Amino acid sequence: MHQAITQTDKKLTPLNLSETSLNPEAKITPMQDLVGQWKAKPLHGRYRSRIDDNAIDTKASQGWLQSGNLFLETEGFIASIQDQKLQRWIEKPLHGRHANEISQENVDKKASNYWLTSGQMFPETEGFLVAIQDQVIPTNNYKRFILKNLQQSDKCRYGCQDSETHVTGGCQAFAPTDYKERHDIAAKIIHQELAYKLKLTECKLQYYKYTPQCVLENDKYKLYWDRTVLTDQYIKQNRPDIIIVDKGAQKVTLIDVAIPNSNNLTYKNNEKVAKYRELEFQIKRQWKMKYVETIPIIMSSTGVIPRSLLENIKALELSENIHKIIQKGVLLATARIVRKFMGNAST
Secondary structure, three states: OHHHHHHHHHHOOOOOOOOHHHOHHHHOOOHHHHHHHHHHOOOOOHHHHHHOOOOOOHHHHOHHHHHOOOOHHHHHHHHHHHHHHHHHHHHOOOOOHHHHHHOOOOEOHHHHOHHHHHOOOOHHHHHHHHHHHOOOOOOHHHHHHOOOOOOOOOEOOOOOOOEOOOOOOOOOOOHHHHHHHHHHHHHHHHHHHHHHHOOOOOOOOOOOOOOOOOEEEOOOEEEEEOOOOOOOOOOOOOOOOEEEEEOOOOEEEEEEEEOOOHHHHHHHHHHHHHHOHHHHHHHHHHOOOOEEEEEEEEOOOOOOOEHHHHHHHHHOOOOOOHHHHHHHHHHHHHHHHHHHHHHOOOO
């Protein structure tokens, strides 16, 4: 910007000040456009994008730039270091995976990192969860390929044939028990919020104390929990987690929850929508409804929140902070699962 002003000033003389072609305002790019061009840069724009986050105090973060207490060379050096550190982190084949995952366009970075800024967990738990996100817990795979212990098998210690990189969401030994319990935590939070919003219950409990009833009903709504839908034609996918029946609007909403690993968020969201297409048709025909839709509730096992989750919560007209409660419950369950998994580790 300083260069543009200098070049323009050189052309201004008392004889041509009135010429519009030399008007500085016509030549100088507006500050807003310059900032936009800066943010658009794939490397150098990352720092600007980060400090523009709603969770960041931009003015305070840039106080050192406005104070004039540093040499210009030092200020430029600090800014370049910040970009280089982030780039090196993302480029790491192992430790950079989580940084890459939350940098995807379909992920809400602010919501995904909320648990780190809320101060609702013990420091030990936060540290353990960061280790899980960075995949540095001593699994068999980590020992063999990172610690270079070639005598160590990388197969799952619980009998799965897969490499032991699936602790948080892919071990068959934990699927019917611990993974199901974590899934139900998220589903219970949604169910209780819906029951309270639809005036099917008068009070709220902590999510770990709440036990959903199979059916809740009043004059306007009916709410089902984990119910098999009987249809004329056999349908394999006939048991969504939650079903809302709006009697007045003749509308049915199917809600299904999933807690996959972070690299599986988009696929799982699309899978849930496609999974209940046939059931939607059968419900609409048999129950004589005008509208039937499926709303997936998807969050990763390490707390990564896709933008679609926030959109779906908004579509259900629930509290905008409900994802924070779900995230906390899911992360604590993941920490418990990993501790249990590693508890039987053979050293």
